[in-house]
Amino acid sequence: MNCIDLFAGFGGFSTGARMAGANVLWAANHWPDAVHWHSVNHPDTAHACQDLHQADWSQVPAHDLLLASPCCQGHSKARGKANGNPEHDASRSTAWAVVSAAEYHRPEFALVENVPEFVDWTLFPAWEAAMNALGYSLAPHVVDAADLGVPQNRVRLFIVASRSKAPLRLNLPKLDHVPASSFIDWEGGRWSAIDKPGRAAATLERVANGRAQYGDRFVMSYYGNTKSGRDAGRPIGTITTRDRWAVVDGDRMRMLSADENLAAMSFPAWIQRPNNHRLTVHMAGNAVAPLAAKHLIEAIKQAA
Incomplete structure (x- = not known):
């Protein structure tokens, strides 16, 4: 299965895809530091550092699975407009890049990660309708990463978009919880x-x-x-x-420590990181938990 990764950040989605045996052909983010470290850890992936509102999708390789983690701050209760986030509206608009990419390439599947409040967005019905118009059925999955073996309680929304008549409900495992003591030195x-x-x-x-x-x-x-x-x-x-x-x-x-933050996110030991604690913690906390992504992508592959 070939993938692309929008809003790739430090590479949690891409790392999970590799763990699931998928090929990450292309990845993009607007943050130069994130693109640099993503390219260090995924050297066989083509990279773009750009605002995806301005992306030329004709320059992006064809793929089977579109991975996307649009900015969540505008949707999060902790960081939304009511709490003084000045980029509230701009951050929410990043979700439209998913529609734009899907319109051009029409991959068989898309997997979109965000906070559960994403579905409460005033424009979510319009976003969903746009994906439906492209032939996608949407199946929202609210997942606690701890149930997928990540040593962290991290509740996130994963929307599975499939070019099928009925929404695709994934058969996800329910794994034993892994304690914090497993990664604390x-x-x-x-x-x-x-x-x-x-x-x-x-x-x-x-x-x-x-x-x-x-x-x-x-x-x-x-x-x-x-x-x-x-x-x-x-x-x-x-x-x-x-x-x-x-x-x-x-x-x-x-x-x-920075390394413990990465381990709590389930990044594997081979991941390289900046020699900067604050930057590493920021990138880790902004990422998709790789092990959760692995299980979701494996479930999509099984259903394909």
Whole structure:
């Protein structure tokens, strides 16, 4: 199966496609850093660094499966217009590039990833109608990546578009959950004392509550409204584009390392990354979980 990857970012969709035995022929993103690292990890893929609103689809190779992860910030409750995202409308409009690409190439399948709120978009009925007009039936799947073996609870919408009369419902596996402890290096990283000068009272409260519930070792969200920790024996919570999760071990704590963020996303060990913690975390949190993508694409291949 041959694929292209729109809004490819760091390459979660592309990596999952390779894990599923598919060929990623072409990938595009508007962010030069993301395109660079995608090309490092996928050297046999042709790359374009551009705004996909302006894409010339005649320059894109024919393919069986279109993968796309349009910008989700305009749809997310945390980053939408009501929360002061100035790029709200522009980010939502990226979804129309999927329609444009599908109109030109008419691949047998498209797999579109976004947050579940994507279907609440005022223009979603028009977007769906446009895909229907091109001959695609749409089957939305709301998937928690943890159910597909990713050591993270990450709920995302995957819309399967197929050139068929009836929507294609995928037969996805339901796998055992993988704990956060599977990727945490308890001996590595840069630790600091929990009881140090300047530590926020809210942080100390979370640590105390976490200890009471989970003992000396657990993870916790370092910001937000949470009041406690999270059992390291279950998947970690959603990885975001900035440092979020802290690891607590006895009287010391630290943030997840860049490599742990990638492992929490299920990126394989062979993936190369920038020597920059913040950039790696941003790219990881913006990606599709590769292992989830693998299982979805394998299910599409089985149904083809």
